[in-house]
Amino acid sequence: MPIKTNHPAKRTWLPVTATSDFPIQNIPFGVFLTRDDIITIGTRIGDYAIDLGALHQLGYFNGIPLTEDIFLQDTLNDFISDGKKTWRLVRNRIGEIFDIDNNTLQNNEDHKNIVLFTLDEIEMQLPVHIGDYTDFYSSKEHATNVGTMFRDPENALLPNWLHMPIGYHGRSSSIVPSGTAIRRPMGQTLPKGAEDPVFGPSKLVDFELEMAFITTDANVLGEPLAIEDAENHIFGMVLFNDWSARDIQKWEYVPLGPFLSKSFASSISPWIVTMDALEPFRVASPEQSPKPLPYLRQTGKKGIDINLEAYITPENGTKTIVTKTNFKYMYWSMAQQLTHHTINGCKVNSGDMMASGTISGPSPDSYGSMLELTWRGEKPLKLADGSTRKFIEDNDTVTFTGYCERENVRIGFGEVTTKLLPTFQAKKK
Ligand code: MN
Numbered sequence: 001m002p003i004k005t006n007h008p009a010k011r012t013w014l015p016v017t018a019t020s021d022f023p024i025q026n027i028p029f030g031v032f033l034t035r036d037d038i039i040t041i042g043t044r045i046g047d048y049a050i051d052l053g054a055l056h057q058l059g060y061f062n063g064i065p066l067t068e069d070i071f072l073q074d075t076l077n078d079f080i081s082d083g084k085k086t087w088r089l090v091r092n093r094i095g096e097i098f099d100i101d102n103n104t105l106q107n108n109e110d111h112k113n114i115v116l117f118t119l120d121e122i123e124m125q126l127p128v129h130i131g132d133y134t135d136f137y138s139s140k141e142h143a144t145n146v147g148t149m150f151r152d153p154e155n156a157l158l159p160n161w162l163h164m165p166i167g168y169h170g171r172s173s174s175i176v177p178s179g180t181a182i183r184r185p186m187g188q189t190l191p192k193g194a195e196d197p198v199f200g201p202s203k204l205v206d207f208e209l210e211m212a213f214i215t216t217d218a219n220v221l222g223e224p225l226a227i228e229d230a231e232n233h234i235f236g237m238v239l240f241n242d243w244s245a246r247d248i249q250k251w252e253y254v255p256l257g258p259f260l261s262k263s264f265a266s267s268i269s270p271w272i273v274t275m276d277a278l279e280p281f282r283v284a285s286p287e288q289s290p291k292p293l294p295y296l297r298q299t300g301k302k303g304i305d306i307n308l309e310a311y312i313t314p315e316n317g318t319k320t321i322v323t324k325t326n327f328k329y330m331y332w333s334m335a336q337q338l339t340h341h342t343i344n345g346c347k348v349n350s351g352d353m354m355a356s357g358t359i360s361g362p363s364p365d366s367y368g369s370m371l372e373l374t375w376r377g378e379k380p381l382k383l384a385d386g387s388t389r390k391f392i393e394d395n396d397t398v399t400f401t402g403y404c405e406r407e408n409v410r411i412g413f414g415e416v417t418t419k420l421l422p423t424f425q426a427k428k429k
Pocket of ligand 1: 135136208210242357358
C-alpha cells in the first residue's frame with residue numbers, strides 16, 4: 001500500500017497559505033469538540049478542521065474496512081488499533097477527497113457545511129486516551145549538559161547511557177492539550193547549604209522541549225518487538241513540553257529518578273502528525289559509538305529533520321524566541337526506544353505515549369531547557385520586553401513550534417502553548 005498523499009506537487013481546493021503547517025501533504029489526526037458540542041475525530045487542512053465522523057457517515061470512506069462509529073469517538077485509540085494499513089488507506093482517501101481535481105465534495109455545498117469547520121468553531125481535545133507515558137533521555141547533548149552541571153564534567157555521561165535508551169515511567173493523568181493552563185507545583189526542596197528541606201512553591205519551574213510518539217498495540221505480554229518491526233507500531237508524533245520543577249527534582253531524584261518534579265503537568269500539541277507524513281524528511285542520525293547491542297542495531301535513516309523552536313511570552317508582553325533546535329540531534333531513535341521498552345516483554349498499548357527527552361543541539365542557543373540555556377540560572381536570558389528569565393515565572397506562556405521543510409513542502413505540528421499560573425491557593429473559610 002503506497003503513500004499517495006506526500007507528492008510535493010499535490011494541491012487541494014481548500015485555501016492553504018505557503019507558511020501553513022497543514023498542507024494536503026500533512027493530514028494529521030486529532031479530536032475536537034464542534035460548535036454543536038459534539039466530539040469527533042478529525043483532520044486539518046490549512047485553517048479548516050474536517051469532521052471525519054461526518055465524512056464517514058456521508059459515505060466518503062466507502063470501500064475501506066472501518067466500523068461505522070470509528071470516528072464518532074472521543075479518542076483515536078480504536079482507529080490506531082486498526083493498524084498501519086488502515087491509517088494509510090484513510091489518509092490516502094482524505095488526500096483524494098480534498099485534491100484540487102476532485103469535484104465531489106468540492107461542489108457539494110450541503111456536505112461542505114456539515115464537514116468543514118473554521119478553527120474558531122472547534123476546541124481541540126487530547127487526541128488519545130494515554131494509558132501509559134514513558135519519558136526517555138535520548139539527547140546526548142542534554143544528558144552531557146545535565147551530567148556536567150550536577151555531577152562531574154569529566155564523566156558527564158553515566159556508563160549505561162551509550163548502551164541503551166535510558167527512560168522512566170511517567171504519569172499520564174497530568175498530560176494536557178495545548179491551551180490548558182497549568183499551576184506552579186508545591187513540593188519539598190533542599191535550599192542551598194541547608195540541612196533540612198522546606199515545603200513551598202517550586203522556585204525553578206522549567207520547560208523541556210521534547211517530541212513524543214504514540215503507539216498502537218505493539219505486542220503481547222512477554223513478547224518483545226524486533227527492531228526491524230518497531231516503526232510499524234508508531235502512529236505519529238506530537239510536540240511535548242515535559243514541565244519540570246528543577247529544585248524539587250534535585251532533592252527527590254536519588255535513587256529512583258524523577259517523581260513529583262515531573263508529574264504535575266506535561267503539555268502536547270493536539271494534532272498527531274503521522275509517520276507517513278514525516279517519511280520524506282528522514283535523515284541520518286548521529287553515529288552510535290560504541291555500537292549498540294544487536295537487539296538495538298538499526299539500519300537506514302533513523303532520524304527526522306524537524307525544526308523546533310521555543311518561545312516565552314510574559315503576561316501582556318511580546319513573544320521572545322529562546323531556543324532553536326532539531327529532532328535530528330537525537331542519539332537514540334524512536335525505533336530503538338520502543339524496541340528497548342519491550343525487550344523485557346513489557347506490553348505496549350494503543351495510545352501509549354513515549355517522549356524523547358529534552359532535545360538539545362550542539363550549540364548553547366540550541367539547548368532544550370532553561371536549565372541549560374541559562375546554565376542553572378547563571379546566565380539569565382533577556383526577553384524582548386527587557387526583563388530577564390532564569391526559569392519560568394508566574395503567568396508566563398511557553399510555546400513550542402515544530403515543522404519539517406523540503407522541496408517547498410512544509411509539514412508542521414502547529415504549536416503547544418501553555419500558561420504557567422501561580423501556585424494553587426485553597427480558599428480561606
Ligand atoms: Mn523530560
